[in-house]
Amino acid sequence: MLKYLPFLLLLLVIAIVIRDDFAFTLIYLFAGAFAVGAWWSTKSLGQIEHSRSFIEHSFLGEKVQIKLQFRNRGWLPVPWLKIQDELPVGLSTAPSFATVTSLGPNAETTYIYELEGRKRGCYNIGPLFLSSGDILGLIEEIHIQKPMETLTIYPRIVPIKAIRIPSRSPQGSLRYHQPIFEDPARIFSKREYIPGDSLRRVDWKTTASSGKMLVKMFEPTIELESMIVLDLDPNHYPYRQQIDSTELAIVVAASLASWISAKKQEVGLIVSGRDPSTSDGQPQSLSPRKGQAHLMRILEILARAVMAEMGELAEVIQQERVRLAWGTSLIIITGQVSDPLLNELYQSRRAGLEVLVILAGRVGQIAEITQRAAHFGIPVISIANEKDLEIWQK
């Protein structure tokens, strides 16, 4: 408009001096073009209703379909509407989804595009920019911005068939190889009475019907209440493999949590790292609980967690283990086992917790670490890469 100011001033001067109709007609023409154009473009853009719909949580490798719907709820047509939806770099090759369309009165249009969940994390979809302008180009383009939404890609979960996680919680619902804890509610067999058997074990009904004295055999079970402690301090992993190793650690944690939850056991999570979505950057610690919803919360935290220097893992364990019930299995996923950590784990065992250490990544001197840990009665499993997870699939 600034460019046309001298022209309008000339018109105004001529109009005032000669007071002729044609000059005012021209002033009306240009002022009207400007006014009608500004009104049309502002009002028509304000009439646009939009919605973005997609499944906000997805697993690694899945395709996420994002649907954009636009509706012109007014009677003014929109000559041109530029739609630009910013996309996260990690999920898309293009920086944004963009298109230009025209919407008539009460018209609707829908656009669908896909994103591939290539990498775990929390990604921002948007913001969505809508731009429009007038037909003549006298007014500058008008832009409105719609807010972002978040898409969470869960980490990869490797299906686990069997894994021996030590537990001291008696009488659970999980069959266990050590016949220390027998569950009197689970009778799996009967045999003949041998002198020395407790009379409480005698199955009187069967004895009466069979004429022989038979005793009940109870199934040994445990309650597998577990707390997964995930270490994402890059200093605890081999220097050149920090990213791969920590990602592997997250995959292991997710897979374990999923398996334990599938067994209808309680599982919790402590992450020694950073969560960008929380106000203080600290990932939320989850106490052991059962259920699919709890597993989803665990996966959410694992999706968002990133590496951060957090100091000694032993201190974290020391603070958190006081809240754990006796018999809880403490599963430590880390890249190194220092002396303070070993000491803390030993103290945890003495406090009644069972401990399992999983070393993620290509850790040096595994044999030495395993031997040292064994001295304290702490089993150590090494997972150098995702292929090693196959040991749990047998």
Added chain:
Amino acid sequence: MEGNRSAFRLISNSLVVLMMTCATFTLLSLINNMTPEWKPWYLAGLCFFAATERMLTWHLFQRMGVFSKEWAFSFLAEWIVIIMVVKTSVGLSHGGEVFLAEIFLWVKNFIRYFVTLEFLFALAMVTTIWVISGYFARILDEMSSEQVYKQVEISGETIEQASARERLLSLIFGTGSILIIITALMRVDLGELSLKQGISLLNAIPSLQGGGASTVLYFMLGLALLSQTQLIELHNTWSQQKIPVSRPVARRWTFYSLVFLALLTAFISIFPTSYSLGILATMQYIFGIFFGILFFGTQVIIFVILVLLDLVFILFGGTRQVIRPPALPRQLPNLPTSIPGSSGQAGWLDVVKTLLFWSIFTGIMIFSINQFLRQHHEVLDAIRKMRTTRLLLKLWQWLLWLGLVAKRGIASTLTAGTTRIRKNGGASGYEPGIINFSIRLLEPRQKVRFFYLTLIRRAGESGLARKGSQTPDEFAASMKTALPGVDTEINSLTGAFVQARYSPAPVEKESADQARSLWNRIKAALKRKKSV
């Protein structure tokens, strides 16, 4: 998109040709105005031909190298044709026989009979239109070839040339400005310029004649051209950004442009464009009517009051007064006279029209300026930073602050007064419902109590507050200690109060008057104590 580009070229070229023709008509109107005996309207056809030819052949010439052999031959041939067409048109405008006779004269003296003044003028006009059309053709060609910005090298520096569309805008408005000046010149009677007498110099040319219509049409076509070029520029931008464009955009664009222009046409045809009165004279007339109505209304109210008072007077035995009702004004205020140059005394319709015109005109200007400032914040910021603006803002803030202080002062004064009245009303034992706006209306008993309670209040304000447990005599004793010079007065007023408050015996008027004088003396003593 290719289909769109072909359609764009066709529509744009047609619009340019029509615009040039309109421009020609404006110029010819001026010529006709200056030399009414010459009818140069055939030149419009010539210019139409020249503009069309230039728009169509520009691309052909672009493909040839400038000043190459091919280019030179083509250029020469083109201009020979143009010159022949111009000469033929000029000749035929005087009649076929005249032209034929003239042809034979070319053999005798070619320069004299071929190169006439009229021919030269026509050729100059055609050349001008041809050159301007060439500029349009170049810009439109740039736009259709997806060039958004161009970098040119001047004196070794690379600068960004203004986009094709900006140059197009400059060309349209530049040419249009000249047409406006030409049209304006036609409204001024240059032959009758007389400054001494101050006679209006304006010709009474009907609005759409004298180049008005062609100039307005030129701009309407210019807007249509802007609409087309806006689409192409947007397409170029989106294409560079690799943004796909749906087909309905281009398909509906022309329709929406026509709707927009139709809206504009309706807009400019509805609003008034002429006025014969000055704004101040019109405002004066409107205010005159308003104050007349106000005055008449006041007269009616006064009349009603007087009638009622007269009735009351009659009830008390007075004689009836003659009260005449207010008369309606016989005539409205004089209509303002027209400004010089208009036609005679203006009617009330002219007043309405003038008022409507200025309202709408001002409204449009304010809206446009508002929209402009909203889109150019830097201008608003610059205005805010100006010294005058800052001073005016400071002045405005100071006035606001003054108003606020005054408001608070008034509010606090009223609150304090109301609180004081309420407090006194509750503590003094006044019968509820008494509004003490005049002591004279009180009975003697109430007067005595009033003065005593005023004493208590004023004593409290002077630091001699009465305790709730004190009897009147105990309070009197404390007052006498503090105000030694008025012992008798304090005792007398206390005694009068006790009698008025607790005794059923009647209180005479003299007691009330005495209580007043006692109180006045005690009040003076309190003031003396306060001042000390």
